[in-house]
Amino acid sequence: MELDIVELSRLQFAMTAMFHFLFVPLTLGLSVIVAIMETVYVMTNRPIWRQMTKFWATLFGINFVLGVATGITMEFQFGMNWAYYSHYVGDIFGAPLAIEGLMAFFLEATFVGLMFFGWDKMSKVTHCVVTWLVAIGSNFSALWILIANGWMQNPVGAVFNPVTMRMEMTSFFDVMFNHVAQAKFVHTVSAGYVTASVFVLGVSAWYLIKGRHEALARRSIAVAASFGLASALSVVVLGDESGYSATHSQKMKLAAVEGxxxxxxxxxxxxxxxxxxxxxxxxxxxxxxxxxxxxxxxRSLTEEMPGINDLVKEAEVRILNGIVAYDALMEIRAAKGAATPEMIAGFEEHSADLGYAFLLKRYVDDPREATTEQIAMAAEDTIPGVLPLFWAFRVMVGLGFMFIGVMLFFFIRANFYGMRFPRWSLWAAVFAIPTPWIAAEAGWFVAEFGRQPWTVDGVLPTALSVSHLSVTQVALTLAGFVTFYSILFIIEMGLMIKYIRKGPFMDVSETEAWNRRHNDRLSGRTSQQPAE
Amino acid sequence: MILHEFVDFEVLRVIWWALLGVLLIGFALTDGFDLGVGTLLPFVARTDLERRMAINTVGPVWEGNQVWFILGGGAIFAAWPPLYAVSFSGFYMAMFLILAALILRPVGFKYRSKRESETWRSAWDWALFVGGFVPALVFGVAVGNVLQGVPFRLTEDLMPIYEGGFFGLLNPYALLAGLVSVSMLVMHGAAWLVFKSEGLVADRAREFGIYAAFATIATYALAGLWLAAGVDAYAFTGAVAPDGPSNPLMSDVARGGSWMAAYAERPWIVVAPVMAFLGAALAVLGFRARKEGLTMLASKLSITGIIASVGLTMFPFILPSSIDPNSSLTVWDSSSSHLTLFVMLVSAVIFMPLILVYTAWVYKVLWGKVTARDVMDNSDSVY
Structure with a gap:
């Protein structure tokens, strides 16, 4: 396969985004789990909960830093590799990214330092608030990123401006409350919670197998199983919501996923x-x-869902409309600012299909000169890769149901069987650790690969979105990222394993002192009882 | 939404031009000292304990500081999409270098002290040096190129085409601008180290700081003279509507004349270079007199002046094109739409004050010097 600039840029985006998303779900979920543990500590004052908080926070930190580091690439590569995309939709797409920085990332990043360095510098309650702020910041971050991504799937609240040659926002409200974005947000965040729950569960199970840190491990399993069960249910339910919203906005993706x-x-x-x-x-x-x-x-028994063949025919009609829009656009441009209202009106009548004319640019410079054959080819291009989508979706859904089963099992065992877990189930939990990542990557694959051949559905084809770069340049940076990220990944895994092996830092004397006080209080209560 | 009609498009554009400056200055004032400390690390701190002291002066804050950079990227994307598209794809390899260096940095901070091995730690120390020095240099080089104009043109579809290579960026004037940037950030990093550390580390930082402040004065003056004598400016040749559509090709621009004409037109902008020189001179005095707080403020003053002077001199130009001046990006023709600028302004007005308040609170909680004792006592939890 010969790689052109479009393929290479796509490969680079897929690689950097999927690598970034190895760290994001754990950050989303573990930040909340750590905050929950610290809240229990503040409420009960039992040292074990602080030790748990600190231990999981250490692992959170090792993971978080790579999420941040790889996130830098994400923020800048739109401009680097996707310059025409950035020009064409920056008016809409840039806003949620910037608001993410203002509202969420600043919060998260400013307080994460205090979360690690501030234990002795503030009261317990204040520190707990700081930990929650980190968790809230991370989750808000996901909200704005998914509003940006949701717009690429379902571009609402924007219209093409022929003078500036780009899409411009007409309603921020529509962009923000895009139903696709909202469904995606809750689905993605819940998936993050499941990921962290499976991680905490698996690591704790390993401690139980090895007979180490049992107090910490059992309590961690209790937290992870309840949190994980609720999240796993929510992932599946809201994933269904995501699918339902695709029925109306992305019929082709849905048809492909279903084969x-x-x-x-x-x-x-x-x-x-x-x-x-x-x-x-x-x-x-x-x-x-x-x-x-x-x-x-x-959600009905009578509504039809169009199949791929019918959707291709629909696309062909839209391409023909798009050519009319393109012709009107060229006329407006030739008029050099003196476009008549009729020209504008003529353009606006078909402007919703302008993007479909751009699909022809792969075959011919001027879409107006396209042959019937080329139009048919461009319409055929609107079918994404059906086979990989079909299976990626099934892997994701299958794992989603598996998580419900795993969490339900541990939840029941933890609550109704006195925390006794059969050995096989502990091993199963250990081996389940990588599965939420597989599900999450498969999910993003369905979302992004399923949107092809578009970067913005129905508006801008991927082939047109790239920067004017040489193949060498993109190949060079791609090779650079692959090498660099691989090294970082090995280092990260090494540290993760080292710190899991090392286990929590237990202050024995403090725990004993607490137990003594606790016992004193209990015995004090019993000795007082007769007096009452 | 009609609300945005209450603020003129032209006014919004100027506000977002100014906010772009605020973000860049915010980045240089906060993350700038992190970059400076990284650059100084191998030189001011020799033993492992000294290095950990130096690293832990920025340990709890670099993460928040770095968001100024991320937000700068996001704000350019949202408020100046053509600038984002042209500059990031044009400065392609330079951007890659910056990204690589900035990715190394967080990892270096977080992972360095997580293993005992000497090779491990020394490797990360050099990674931190690269993570500080390379971005500091490349940012300056980029600004030096922007002042001279960048070889790009826009097609009729507004697709940016860049026609220079990576090595074209490394021209003498741009490298001089890179030195200005490195000098000022090293000065800032030294001021921070003197402020937050003690003992040998602080003493060595003080010495480097004095040299860096002198270097800032010298390189900045030289860059200014060179700009006046040997760098062509850009100007509109016809009428331009400040509230017109964002299509750079609709205005006519020519290359020629001097950027210094701006100082005749708007004499008040001389405040910026004065701040730059005065700040650096005060920093020298502050380092010598061991007035740590004053030194820090003086360094901030100087950096603010240097960055502001570039923007104010070039206004309304943001990114001139050397091969097709008509493609040049200016405040009047390369912004987002009226509505987007307004929405962004509302979110900035809501969140910027909040950010400043909680950032100030975090710095207050962390107030005080990082000592060798602190590092030894909390060896497991600090960097």
Missing amino acids: MWETYEAPAPFKLVGLPDREARETKYAVQIPVAMGLLGT
Whole structure:
């Protein structure tokens, strides 16, 4: 496969974004878990909870720093590799990124230093508030990033301006309360909580297997199982919400994920497994559950869900409309600021489909000169890679249900079986540690790969979004990032393992002193009882 | 939304131009000393304990400081999308260098003291040096190029095409600007170390600080003279509407004349270079007289003056194009839309004061010197 600038830029974005997202979910979830532990400490005053807080915070810190470091790349590579994208939609896309900095990242990053360095410099309650501020900052961060990403999936509240040759915001309210963004936010944050819960569960299970730090491990499992169960349920429910909102905004993505080539009679079946075949335009060996997809996707028994073949025909119509819009745009440009209201009106009538004309730029410089054949090819291009999407989605959903099972098991064991866990289940928890990451990456793959061939759905094709760079330049930085990130990853894993092996720092004398006081209080109460 | 009509487009553009300056200055004043400390680290601190002392003076704050940089990137994207698109794709390899260096830095801070090995620690010390020195240099080099104009043009579709290479960025004037940047940030880092540490580290930092302050004065003066004598300015040749659409190609620009004409047109802007010189001179005195707080303030004054002088001299130009002056980006034709600038202003008005308040509170909690005792007593928890 020969790599052009578009492929290389996509590869680089996929690599840096997926690497960044190795650290983000754990930051999102572990910040909250640590804050919960510290709150218990403040409320009960028991040293074990402070030791737990400090131990998990150490692991949080090792992970957090790489999230921050790789996040720097994310903020700047739009301009570096996607200059036309940045120009074309910066008016809308830039705002949530900047607000993320103002509202969330500043909060998180300013207080994270105090969280680690401030234990002796402030009261217990103040420190606990600081820890919560870090958690809140991280989670708000996710909100704004997903508002930005949600807009790429469902570009609402914006319109194309022919004079400035870009999309401009018409309603910030629509951008912010984009239903796709809201559904994605809750889904992503819950996924982060699940990731951290599985992580805490797995590490604690390993301690129990080794017979170390049992007090810490059991309490950690109790926190992780309850928090994780609630989050795992929420991930699946809100993931369904994400899918439901895609029914209306991203029909092609949904059809691809389902391997749904033809429009079924409502309600459509759900394919449990199968092998989508693009050449044959069918999904082979499919095992279907009748009615399920129609119910999930439309929440009705009568609404139809269009299949890929029909959507391609729809795209062809939109390309033809787009060519009309493109022609009107060129006329406005030729008029050099003296465009008549008729020209503008003519453009605006079809401007919603302008992006579809840009799909032709891959084949011909001036979309107006496109042949019927080229138009058909461009329409065909609107089908994303069905096979990988079909399976990535099933991996994610399968793991999602597995998390509910795992969390439910540990929740029941922790609460109703006196914290006794069979040995096999502890080993299972250890081996489950990598799975939430697989689910999260698969989920992002579905979201982003499923949006192809667009960077902004229906507005700007990926092929047009890139910077004017040489293949050498992008290949060089790609190689640089791969090498650099691999080294950092090895270092991070090494430290993680070292600090997990080392275990929590236990102040024995403090724990004993606390136990003595606690026992005194208890015995004091019993000796007072007769007097009452 | 109609609310945004209450603030003129033109006014919003000037406000966002000024806020861009505030963010850059905020970055240089806070993260600037982190970069300076990184650059000075191998020289002012020789033993492991000394190095940990130096690192821990910035340990709890560098993370928050760095957000000024991230936010600067975000604000350029949101308020000046063409600037974001042109400069980041144009300065491609330079941006990559900065990113690599800035990624090394957080990791260096956090991971350095997590293992005992001497090779491990010394490797991270050099990583921290690179993470401080390289961005400090490259930022200055970038500004030096912006002052001369950058070889890019915009197509009719407003696609930016950059026609220079990486090594074209390393021209003599730009390298001089890089030296200004390194000198001022080293001065700032030294002022911070004197303020927050003690003993040998502080003594060595004081010496480096004096040299750096002198170097700041000398390089800044030289860069100013060179700008007056040997660097072409840019100017509009026709009328331009300050509230017109954001399409740089709609105005005519020519290269020629001197940037110093700005000082005849707006004499008050001379305040900026005066602050730059005065601040650096005061810093020398402060270092000598061991007035640590004063030195810190003086260094801040100087940096504010240096950065402000670049912006004020170039106004309304932001990024001139050397090969196609008409493509030049200016305050009047390369901003976001009226509505976006307004929305962004509202969020800045809400959050900026909050940020300043809690940042101040954090610095207050952390007030006081970092001593060798502190590092030894909390060996497990500090950097």
